Amino acid sequence: MPLFSRRQQAPRLAPELDDTALGRVLTGVASARGPGPQDLAIAQLEQLLRDTGDDWDRRCHRVTVLAEAVPALARGWRARYPRDADALLLHAWSELPVDPRAATVAFQLAASARPADPTPWVGALAALRLLARPSAELTPVWREIRARDPWNREAHLQVLGYLSPEEQGSQAALRDFLDDLVATMPYGVPAQCLPLAAAVRQYHRDLDSGGTRALGTGRYWTQPHVAPLLDQALDHWLRPGHPRHAATVADLGLLAYALSRAARTEDAGAVFDAAGGLVTAWPWGHDGDPVERYAFWSRR
Numbered sequence: 001m002p003l004f005s006r007r008q009q010a011p012r013l014a015p016e017l018d019d020t021a022l023g024r025v026l027t028g029v030a031s032a033r034g035p036g037p038q039d040l041a042i043a044q045l046e047q048l049l050r051d052t053g054d055d056w057d058r059r060c061h062r063v064t065v066l067a068e069a070v071p072a073l074a075r076g077w078r079a080r081y082p083r084d085a086d087a088l089l090l091h092a093w094s095e096l097p098v099d100p101r102a103a104t105v106a107f108q109l110a111a112s113a114r115p116a117d118p119t120p121w122v123g124a125l126a127a128l129r130l131l132a133r134p135s136a137e138l139t140p141v142w143r144e145i146r147a148r149d150p151w152n153r154e155a156h157l158q159v160l161g162y163l164s165p166e167e168q169g170s171q172a173a174l175r176d177f178l179d180d181l182v183a184t185m186p187y188g189v190p191a192q193c194l195p196l197a198a199a200v201r202q203y204h205r206d207l208d209s210g211g212t213r214a215l216g217t218g219r220y221w222t223q224p225h226v227a228p229l230l231d232q233a234l235d236h237w238l239r240p241g242h243p244r245h246a247a248t249v250a251d252l253g254l255l256a257y258a259l260s261r262a263a264r265t266e267d268a269g270a271v272f273d274a275a276g277g278l279v280t281a282w283p284w285g286h287d288g289d290p291v292e293r294y295a296f297w298s299r300r
Helices: 020-029 035-052 056-069 071-080 085-095 100-113 119-130 135-148 153-162 171-184 190-209 211-222 227-237 248-261 265-275 281-287 290-298
Strands: none
Touching: 020 035, 020 056, 035 056, 035 071, 035 085, 056 071, 056 085, 056 119, 056 153, 071 085, 085 100, 085 119, 100 119, 119 135, 119 153, 135 153, 153 171, 153 190, 171 190, 190 211, 190 227, 190 248, 190 281, 211 227, 211 248, 227 248, 227 265, 248 265, 248 281, 248 290, 265 290, 281 290
């Protein structure tokens, strides 16, 4: 899917990123009211997920975006087709922020309906994280994901959050996880953003802590264990032929954010061009309105 230049398009919050098929469905189902329009909207959801096939990376992206955007339609689809694997999966994801215990049961049903699909297991991992369950309960779910999609981006982000000091982990646990990840991660996989995402999260921790740690954030991006992350991403992610995945634009936005905070304005400009004005709530929303912050930094 093509990327658009930021000179051609004003920044906008785009949960679909550059997935134009997903964007069309989101637009089409936004105003569905009544039996007739809802039937058509459900058919659009069904076709979109059918078309995704076994591209598990894009399937996870589409399901998570749709679940947040159209939870009522997800419930209606599940009610009409209670054994449909896609309906079960989308409903389970839509239930996740409301009732993670019920979502866990729904994810088990979705996993049984399509055993090869890692996405229900990713959802189950997210539910266990929300419930703050002990790591012993997450480990078998993690194994199921790794057996089906070893470098699933969303699953790795869920583990990154779970192992953070704010949740069930610690700085040491995070370091161990990231060290193992970097040592074994192949080139260009969907989880490629994890080291940089972890660095941005630590940057935010330091900013939010106040005191001397917050004062030291001006030097954060020049530290020897952080600066190479920017250089490596800049070298690889913009390279022609670099493997693309469903959240490539989100990764580019993350890199543009980090380069901006590192005062690497020229490097950031090239990444902003590649991201095409498509804004994600994180990390841009940490400092205020995400579109306004993106626009501010992209003009520098």
